[in-house]
Amino acid sequence: MPVLELGIRLQATPFQNLMYVIHPSNTRILPECMADLIDDEESPLAKYYPSEYDVDRDGEKYMSKGVAIIPRVNEEELYEKIAFVYPLLEAEEGNG
Numbered sequence: 001m002p003v004l005e006l007g008i009r010l011q012a013t014p015f016q017n018l019m020y021v022i023h024p025s026n027t028r029i030l031p032e033c034m035a036d037l038i039d040d041e042e043s044p045l046a047k048y049y050p051s052e053y054d055v056d057r058d059g060e061k062y063m064s065k066g067v068a069i070i071p072r073v074n075e076e077e078l079y080e081k082i083a084f085v086y087p088l089l090e091a092e093e094g095n096g
Contacts, residue, residue: 015089016082020073024049033088037081045081048073 012020015034027035038049048071055066 013082016079019045019078019082022049024051031089033085034082037085043081045073045078047071048078 015030018030019034019037022030022038024038027038030038037043037045040046050070054069055063056069057063057066060066
């Protein structure tokens with residue numbers, strides 16, 4: 001019988017969850033240090049947030065019914081880069 005191994009994952013913070021789903025045009029709602037991870041072309045995470053992408057409409061008439069074809073975010077890389085800016089976030093918010 002095959003064995004299914006499940007990796008133990010840490011619970012994501014609200015910012016980590018938001019970084020998974022935010023569209024690059026909406027980064028203004030993020031603290032500046034986190035928005036830079038998406039907006040800055042030199043950021044190692046910028047590749048996960050394309051400004052242009054294809055949509056698979058799969059026979060649907062309307063574009064809004066389609067599925068955006070975007071890169072899958074590398075979870076470890078995302079968490080690593082977010083952890084790097086957390087001290088900046090605390091300073092930005094006046095808590096550091």
